[in-house]
Amino acid sequence: MLKEAIGTAATIEEAQSAAIAQLNAPENANVTIEVIDIPVKKTLGIFGGNQAKVRAYYEEADYLQAEAFIRTILSGMGIKEVKIEVKEVDEDIHIQLDCGDDFSQVIGRRGETLDAIQYLTRLNISKNTEGYKRVLINVGNYREKREGTLRELARKNAERVKKYGKNVCLDPMNPYERRIVHTTIQDIAGVSSHSIGSDSDRRVVISRTDGNKVSREGFPDKKKAAGS
Numbered sequence: 001m002l003k004e005a006i007g008t009a010a011t012i013e014e015a016q017s018a019a020i021a022q023l024n025a026p027e028n029a030n031v032t033i034e035v036i037d038i039p040v041k042k043t044l045g046i047f048g049g050n051q052a053k054v055r056a057y058y059e060e061a062d063y064l065q066a067e068a069f070i071r072t073i074l075s076g077m078g079i080k081e082v083k084i085e086v087k088e089v090d091e092d093i094h095i096q097l098d099c100g101d102d103f104s105q106v107i108g109r110r111g112e113t114l115d116a117i118q119y120l121t122r123l124n125i126s127k128n129t130e131g132y133k134r135v136l137i138n139v140g141n142y143r144e145k146r147e148g149t150l151r152e153l154a155r156k157n158a159e160r161v162k163k164y165g166k167n168v169c170l171d172p173m174n175p176y177e178r179r180i181v182h183t184t185i186q187d188i189a190g191v192s193s194h195s196i197g198s199d200s201d202r203r204v205v206i207s208r209t210d211g212n213k214v215s216r217e218g219f220p221d222k223k224k225a226a227g228s
Contacts, residue, residue: 002057002058002059003023003025003057003058003059004023004055004056004057004058005019005020005022005023005055005056005057006019006022006036006053006054006055006056007019007020007021007022007053007054007055007056008051008052008053008054009051009052010039010051010052011039011052012035012038012039012052012054014052015051015052015053015054016033016054016056018054019033019054019055019056020033020056022056023056023057023058025056025058026064029058029064030058030059031056031057031058032056032057032058033054033055033056034054034055034056034057035052035053035054035055036053036054036055037050037051037052037053038052039051039052065124065125066086066093066095066121066124066125066135067084067086067095069120069121069124069125070084070095070097070117070121070137071084073117073120073121074099074106074117077105077106079099079102079105079106081099081100081102082097082098082099082100082102083097083098084096084097084098085098091133091134092133092134092135092136093125093133093134093135093136094136094138095121095135095136095137095138096138096139097137097138097139098139098140099139103139103140103142106139107139107142111142111146114137114139114142115174117137118135118136118137121135121137122134122135146177147180150173150177150180150181150184151180151181151184153170153181154180154181154184154185154188154193154206155184155188157170157206158185158188158190158191158206161191161206161207161208162190162191162208165208167205167206167207167208168205168206169196169203169204169205170203170204170205170206171203172197172200172201172202172203173202173203173204175202178195178202178203178204181193181204182195182204185206190208190209190210191206191207191208191209192206192207192208192209193205193206193207194207
């Protein structure tokens with residue numbers, strides 16, 4: 001996203017200083033200076049003449065947009081102290097947050113708040129840049145722990161499906177979490193997975209691949225299982 005400012009003054013140096021001051025670019029920004037008009041003195045001190053005009057501009061990196069946007073969201077949540085580390089990996093933007101004791105507030109129930117912040121940040125970046133940018137936001141090692149939990153959940157339910165021959169329908173998940181479950185199931189013989197539902201209610205169903213399926217989704221009836 002291009003950021004620019006125009007400065008005018010009696011001299012080019014003064015116009016340049018005015019443009020840079022208005023631009024208020026970050027210290028690490030690569031600012032370009034363009035002289036639009038050079039100063040011209042008035043004829044006989046009365047007629048014509050014009051001031052110097054200078055343009056200062058720089059291309060704002062996607063990660064700078066992301067950081068500023070996230071700080072605005074967290075500030076609205078009452079979280080003032082936060083460290084944000086952003087890096088671009090190919091076409092992805094990876095963001096690591098350190099919110100101190102406020103980490104649970106940022107994560108939310110089952111990561112719902114963190115997912116919402118991630119979604120809004122991606123929309124904000126996509127609105128101001130060309131092409132698709134995938135945004136991944138993490139707080140501490142929450143994503144790693146969540147991935148481990150989901151893989152264990154997938155393996156556990158895959159075994160139940162193979163044992164009882166009944167489909168298991170998991171709780172709703174976001175695309176990132178569903179992908180983790182699907183990739184885990186792919187490595188387990190005898191079961192497969194697919195998604196059902198739409199939007200925030202989309203969830204993963206685990207099924208047997210030998211055709212021994214039942215129409216009712218969920219865990220087997222405890223009484224039947226006990227008597228089998």
